[in-house]
Amino acid sequence: xxxxxxxxxxxxxxxxxxxxxxxxxxxxxxxxxxxxxxxxxxxxxxxxxxxxxxxxxxxxxxxxxxxxxxxxxxxxxxxxxxxxxxxxxxxxxxxxxxxxxxxxxxxxxxxxxxxxxxxxxxxxxxxxxxxxxxxxxxxxxxxxxxxxxxxxxxxxxxxxxxxxxxxxxxxxxxxxxxxxxxxxxxxxxxxxxxxxxxxxxxxxxxxxxxxxxxxxxxxxxxxxxxxxxxxxxxxxx
Amino acid sequence: xxxxxxxxxxxxxxxxxxxxxxxxxxxxxxxxxxxxxxxxxxxxxxxxxxxxxxxxxxxxxxxxxxxxxxxxxxxxxxxxxxxxxxxxxxxxxxxxxxxxxxxxxxxxxxxxxxxxxxxxxxxxxxxxxxxxxxxxxxxxxxxxxxxxxxxxxxxxxxxxxxxxxxxxxxxxxxxxxxxxxxxxxxxxxxxxxxxxxxxxxxxxxxxxxxxxxxxxxxxxxxxxxxxxxxxxxxxxx
Numbered sequence: 191x192x193x194x195x196x197x198x199x200x201x202x203x204x205x206x207x208x209x210x211x212x213x214x215x216x217x218x219x220x221x222x223x224x225x226x227x228x229x230x231x232x233x234x235x236x237x238x239x240x241x242x243x244x245x246x247x248x249x250x251x252x253x254x255x256x257x258x259x260x261x262x263x264x265x266x267x268x269x270x271x272x273x274x275x276x277x278x279x280x281x282x283x284x285x286x287x288x289x290x291x292x293x294x295x296x297x298x299x300x301x302x303x304x305x306x307x308x309x310x311x312x313x314x315x316x317x318x319x320x321x322x323x324x325x326x327x328x329x330x331x332x333x334x335x336x337x338x339x340x341x342x343x344x345x346x347x348x349x350x351x352x353x354x355x356x357x358x359x360x361x362x363x364x365x366x367x368x369x370x371x372x373x374x375x376x377x378x379x380x381x382x383x384x385x386x387x388x389x390x391x392x393x394x395x396x397x398x399x400x401x402x403x404x405x406x407x408x409x410x411x412x413x414x415x416x417x418x419x420x421x422x423x424x425x426x427x
Numbered sequence: 428x429x430x431x432x433x434x435x436x437x438x439x440x441x442x443x444x445x446x447x448x449x450x451x452x453x454x455x456x457x458x459x460x461x462x463x464x465x466x467x468x469x470x471x472x473x474x475x476x477x478x479x480x481x482x483x484x485x486x487x488x489x490x491x492x493x494x495x496x497x498x499x500x501x502x503x504x505x506x507x508x509x510x511x512x513x514x515x516x517x518x519x520x521x522x523x524x525x526x527x528x529x530x531x532x533x534x535x536x537x538x539x540x541x542x543x544x545x546x547x548x549x550x551x552x553x554x555x556x557x558x559x560x561x562x563x564x565x566x567x568x569x570x571x572x573x574x575x576x577x578x579x580x581x582x583x584x585x586x587x588x589x590x591x592x593x594x595x596x597x598x599x600x601x602x603x604x605x606x607x608x609x610x611x612x613x614x615x616x617x618x619x620x621x622x623x624x625x626x627x628x629x630x631x632x633x634x635x636x637x638x639x640x641x642x643x644x645x646x647x648x649x650x651x652x653x654x655x656x657x658x659x660x661x662x663x664x
Contacts, residue, residue, distance in 0.1 A: 234472035236500075237535045239617075239633040246628045263473075265535075270631060273619050294547060296663055298474045298502075306663065310534060310615075347611070374584070378547075380476075382510050391483045394507060396476040426533055426543065426609075426663050 193219030196279035198267040200300030202228040203259045207286035212255050214333050218341055223257040224271035233263040233300035264304035282308035285318030290354050292409035293373035296423055305350040306425050315350040316340055321357025328363045329355040332418050348425040356413040363416050370421035373410035430456030433516035435504040437537030439465040440496045444523030449492055451570050455578055460494040461508035470500040470537035501541035519545035522555030527591050529646035530610035533660055542587040543662050552587040553577055558594025565600045566592040569655050585662040593650040600653050607658035610645035
């Protein structure tokens with residue numbers, strides 16, 4: 191196929207999702223993986239520039255795939271990847287995240303952040319996420335056909351494709367909803383628990399919460415209704 | 428005035444810019460400061476949820492201002508601030524950042540991230556930034572009148588005001604450009620220097636670069652032409 195494909199994620203280079211993505215992407219071109227050395231969820235579009243990054247090759251990561259781990263966040267991996275390749279790749283695939291990147295999740299997501307960084311460089315990009323598991327059979331069922339459909343499909347400036355696989359059994363999945371809007375429903379209901387420590391410092395721990403009700407036509411609505419959700423996300427710019 | 432005003436930033440609670448902002452904001456309502464304990468630039472819309480946050484009151488920070496420092500990033504400070512206040516503030520002011528938040532900068536900016544987090548909660552927000560100094564006399568000249576003009580000025584959903592003060596002498600500043608678009612010019616020219624360490628790890632250090640040429644009508648164009656730039660930024664959603 192001749193495409194040069196850069197793959198990253200935010201769950202770290204050894205997460206199941208990125209291996210599944212790299213394995214599948216080999217059918218579409220030459221695959222390079224540059225990913226965080228460990229978990230970097232919630233890192234959004236953050237970038238490391240006040241301290242150095244450390245990048246190590248990972249020989250034997252996967253047959254036919256060049257792989258590197260990076261001390262930084264997902265956005266750093268895209269920038270390091272462009273440097274390692276010596277040119278912009280034809281496409282950046284980010285994921286497959288363990289956890290949806292829909293509705294308000296997208297703002298915090300390192301998976302989306304990496305794809306949006308690629309868009310910022312004018313590179314075609316797809317963010318991919320699945321319910322809450324590293325690996326899920328619904329993803330397995332639809333992954334290859336959706337990469338095939340969206341890997342070259344044109345996008346507006348500063349915009350990426352965003353694909354979310356629902357957390358249901360394959361036989362319960364109703365298919366793919368294309369053109370989902372980003373849900374503006376009230377999705378996040380995070381709260382804190384607080385504990386006052388000896389010196390008066392208060393320790394805040396996030397208690398994650400979500401409203402699992404999405405409007406018709408949205409990404410959230412689609413996954414709640416057991417559809418694969420495909421839509422776009424556009425940078426803050 | 429009766430407004431409840433929450434102030435944060437990404438340069439840390441002891442930066443000059445946030446003190447200047449808090450001092451000025453007192454004329455517009457009751458001011459609370461919740462800000463990172465130290466430098467958190469480039470943290471974008473990232474959020475801390477995999478580890479706890481630590482929050483400490485800072486008695487004596489400023490006359491008539493309640494102040495707290497937080498171990499987290501700017502977005503965390505907005506969320507902690509809402510929790511401390513027991514209700515949503517009427518407005519979030521984020522800054523004054525040392526360094527512009529214009530064009531591509533906005534994507535990486537913790538200053539913008541905090542304001543956009545407020546917007547996500549339905550709170551009116553303004554991000555404020557200045558050239559590259561903690562304090563600048565052009566800011567001093569225009570800060571109070573611009574806060575007055577924009578502190579209640581309606582915004583579309585998921586959108587914040589974004590104000591940037593140029594890095595020129597006050598007598599060279601040509602005034603305020605309202606309604607600036609976010610520049611889509613090719614602004615960032617970051618590169619890396621690389622050093623191979625003993626074990627084969629490569630150390631990457633960012634060499635920041637910028638193209639200081641902005642199109643007419645943009646935030647970048649305005650500050651390059653010695654105007655204060657006022658515009659809006661909308662979340663990725």
